[in-house]
Amino acid sequence: MAAEHERDDRPQQPEHAPPAEHEPDDHPQQPEEAPEPHEMFARTREEGERRLTRSALELATTSLVAGFDVVFGVIALAAATAAMAPHFGPSAAHFFGSLAFGIAFIFIVVGRSELFTENFLVPVTALRRGRLSALKLAQLWTISPILNIAGGTALIFVVSSKGVLPEGAAPALVDVAEHITELGPWSAFLSALIGGALITAMTWMVEGVGTVGGRIIVAWVAGALLALASFNHVIVVTLELIFGMRFGADIAIGDVGLNFVIAVAGNMLGGLLFVTLTRTSQAIGSGDTDTPTA
Numbered sequence: 001m002a003a004e005h006e007r008d009d010r011p012q013q014p015e016h017a018p019p020a021e022h023e024p025d026d027h028p029q030q031p032e033e034a035p036e037p038h039e040m041f042a043r044t045r046e047e048g049e050r051r052l053t054r055s056a057l058e059l060a061t062t063s064l065v066a067g068f069d070v071v072f073g074v075i076a077l078a079a080a081t082a083a084m085a086p087h088f089g090p091s092a093a094h095f096f097g098s099l100a101f102g103i104a105f106i107f108i109v110v111g112r113s114e115l116f117t118e119n120f121l122v123p124v125t126a127l128r129r130g131r132l133s134a135l136k137l138a139q140l141w142t143i144s145p146i147l148n149i150a151g152g153t154a155l156i157f158v159v160s161s162k163g164v165l166p167e168g169a170a171p172a173l174v175d176v177a178e179h180i181t182e183l184g185p186w187s188a189f190l191s192a193l194i195g196g197a198l199i200t201a202m203t204w205m206v207e208g209v210g211t212v213g214g215r216i217i218v219a220w221v222a223g224a225l226l227a228l229a230s231f232n233h234v235i236v237v238t239l240e241l242i243f244g245m246r247f248g249a250d251i252a253i254g255d256v257g258l259n260f261v262i263a264v265a266g267n268m269l270g271g272l273l274f275v276t277l278t279r280t281s282q283a284i285g286s287g288d289t290d291t292p293t294a
Contacts, residue, residue, distance in 0.1 A: 040208040041125060041283030047207060048126030051119070052136045056143075059114060063144040066113035067151025070239055073104020075159060075169070077227055078176070078243075082168030097172070098228035104236075105223030106216050109206055116145040116235055117199045120271030122207070125280065145235065145264070152239040160246040170247040177244020179230065180237055181255050185262060188232050192266025193274075195231030198222060200271030204279050234263035 035043075054062075081097035088096075108115050123137050159165060183191065202222035209215050226233055241249075241256045 037283040037286040044207040045125045048123040051123045062114035063147035064151035066115040067148040069107035070104050071152045071155045073101045076100035078169040078172040081172040098224050101227035102220035102223035105219040109219040114144050118203050120200045121276045148235045173243045174249045177241050177249045188262045189266045191232035192263040193270035195233040196267030196270030197274040200275035232263050
């Protein structure tokens with residue numbers, strides 16, 4: 001006769017077994033390291049391809065808003081300078097104003113606006129025979145500065161109306177503009193050379209940072225340094241000169257045009273020679289990347 005209950009030889013577990021303890025992790029998580037140069041180059045090339053394949057409408061609108069972003073930064077610079085000068089003197093006021101100006105490049109980087117001087121590295125890396133035409137790059141280099149200036153000038157005409165800016169901002173803008181015109185052509189060119197290299201280096205660093213917070217820091221530091229050292233940046237300085245003219249600075253339109261030409265030449269040479277050439281060579285030397293013309 002079969003037993004009423006078959007015997008279960010399996011070991012019995014308590015109804016409420018205590019949770020198993022986690023084994024200690026012999027390999028703690030390491031902090032994230034900066035990407036290798038060839039990885040940064042690959043990211044930069046991907047972003048460059050995106051820029052070169054955009055529609056004309058997207059290029060035009062992003063270039064316009066970049067002009068707005070720069071003007072917001074110049075406003076911040078003037079307002080901070082005006083607020084700090086009576087208490088701490090002109091040198092400290094310029095320092096705080098430069099820190100405030102950094103918001104312009106935060107807006108540009110986070111908002112993906114199209115600033116002319118951001119295009120001396122990123123789209124150049126995307127040029128490949130048979131895929132993307134140099135004509136698209138020429139179009140980018142032509143449309144973006146024109147619309148940067150047009151957008152910024154339109155906003156300047158609004159904010160320079162009586163009573164819009166805080167007290168003391170107008171004299172601060174006049175001082176900034178007149179300081180620019182005091183530079184001789186050679187000094188202005190050398191200043192533009194460094195300004196172009198600085199902002200092009202910023203675009204390289206931005207592509208290497210994997211977080212929005214990191215990109216904000218990189219953009220802010222670059223913008224603040226640009227303003228602190230008063231480097232000649234073709235879009236920033238042109239809009240500062242137009243601001244100065246609106247508030248009565250002794251500046252002729254010919255001065256604006258001359259500096260525009262000098263700054264374009266210096267910014268492009270500084271960006272292409274000091275950053276694009278060297279960083280591309282660095283990426284190729286680091287290993288796993290194709291040459292830009294592959």
